[in-house]
Amino acid sequence: MSHTAIHSDKAPEPVGAYPHARRVGNLLFLSGIGPRQKGTKVIPGVTLDADGKIVSADIEAQCRSVFDNVRTVLEASGSRWENLVDVTVYLTHMKRDFAIYNKLWAEYFHTNPPCRTTVEILSLPTPIAIELKCIATID
Template identity: 35%
Template sequence: MLEIARFLLPGAPQRVAPFSHAVRAGDVLFVTGQMPTLPGGGMVLVEGGIEAQTRQVIANLKTVLDGSGGQWERTVFARVYLTAFERDYAAMNAVWEASFPPGGLPARTCVGVTALAVGALVEIDLVVAL
């Protein structure tokens, strides 16, 4: 039987809905979409535009990975959600690409959405190989 572990991490960003921060199923870790909120700041968004928000989402994802046994560089798939796709796509991509080693980009889907929780501009979720 496939081993499943659910992670509710006290040091991770505050959850904006009822979910686990991450779920491990066998050798795969599914990380819930993270928002650009400040650690310990409740539902407070990081100040700044899409670049600052993307950097904060990545930092929050790395915090969840650290607490659940995953590694950023082992990300195999990501989904990115943007509320202002045409305006923010290029700037988000620049921050995203710089966060991985050369040649280390995961597969990815990026979609435009009408809104995100807490008024965020960006949300990203991951699938990570353990």
């Protein structure tokens, strides 16, 4: 079975040497996707000081951006939002951010939500508070 790497010119560039997604049969495996904007290092809802430390963070803005970025990669890969079957969510501050993230999850997945695992981690490679790792099907 072939494995096809997928790079989207509409999604933010990966922060390392990996594709946005990889297709194996009718399954699509997305690399970890965060809320950065394409072509920049701008993270919606995040203000950094001169040393690159986080001054303020709006988890709602980050959630909406990461969901949009996932949708972009899915569509560039021949899939769609409704085809998500499993999502692992990484949050850097569960107590502060979970309630808002969970409310937005229900908004974006109001019918037929995928399986989900949410874990808190110490940090992510860039100053983001959320990252998603997804598996979807391709029609």
